[in-house]
Amino acid sequence: MDFSWIIPYRDLLLHGAVLTCVLLAISVTLGFGIAILLAVAQVGRSRFLRIAAKSYCTFFRGTPLLIQLWLIYYGLGSYLPHIPGLRGSFLWPVMREGVFFAAVALTLNFAAYQGEILRGTLLAVPKGELEAAKAAGMRPGMVLRRIWLPRAIRIGLPTFAGEVILQLKATPIVFSVTVMDLYGAAYKIRQDTLLVYEPLILVATFYVTLTFFITQVFKRFENALPTSR
């Protein structure tokens, strides 16, 4: 075992670790927002929205993330330059990078899984509470905002930690679209130094540590909130 490469490559590794965390944070936060819309659409009255949200979830849950990533990076990416005006806009430098497509793919993928979970927890909120809210004179929008969603999110909280960890474990795939995340850094070190195991062991340790850290944070968070029905 030879770990002497850590010192010369420390910046690459550190950048990679930060990028992994940033991708995780972005995709979980934005994905959760989209997931709420997807879940509400799936239990809502509009037939069109229901079918649209359901198809979205089926597509993103039924195909590998790798295919989604390549579809977005190579497929959509090849159309972007043809959209008039986009090339000159201030967004272009961001939208040219692999990391932008990686964040989009991870976000859309996370939204689909979390959307399915929230759909289930929306249906698990006791009917009586919604009826009570209605009886107290709340309009449908307010019931959703004040009672239905907060309760549903709270019921779904114990599974949320697991979803975040699954998402963390999904992030290394972004190296396949030239993103230098932590795994991408390990990949480059392997190519440079021809060491196979040591870089992989190092990044694996990082992922396990981060997983442990996430579970601890969520445990604290869950204990602070009354999650029982």
Added chain:
Amino acid sequence: MNSSTSILQYLSISPPGWGGVLLTGAVATLLISFGAYFVGMILGLFGAIGKLGGIRPVGFVLNVYTTVVRAVPELVLIVALYYAGTDGLNRVLSWAGVGPIEVNGLVAAIAVLGFVQGAYMTEVLRGAILSIPVGQLEAAKAFGMRPTLRFRRIVLPSLIPNALPGFANLWLSVIKDSALIAVVGYQELALAARVAASNTKQYMLFFLAAAALYLAITIVSNLLFSALEAHFRRGHRPIH
């Protein structure tokens, strides 16, 4: 973009169309998934029995196995095991005096994914075995059934309905994880689509076609698993 005829040309089965390559890839994906699922189930069965057996060192080793495999990203595991596996095998072979061999990509993919599946399968089966009412096992014991007979006649039939939802999830995840094998260069559906796409520059078309094939596999699998569950749950009280 293209007219519909050229899309059909691109997707036609025989060359210069790439449909055949995609379908061969889909077959490879199914083969890898079936193989890995089977290997995983065997590993999981032994893992679950080992974990519940109560022998301390065995339980410890199995705990390390399931914890590490489930905490490390699949991609890292697959790459590490792929190299470690072929490298280790060749070292053993050279130690035994046999020259190095080229490990078949399909076999390596099945072994690696099966090892990963085994960890998840262990937990699913352990949970399913634990959910069997103790009284039933005690009754079987009281009738004088030996452990193997008890396992075959009582444990196995009653764990299947409990384990089926977990099995279904794992089957869907092994199909999706098999796409990661593309990273180590074995041509299954994802890599086939990439090869076709980069040769024709029709990225959107071929990745959508691959996605459609994956979707078809998962949707058919879903239907099969709900039918299986309905079959094995016959006579059970409905859950809702």
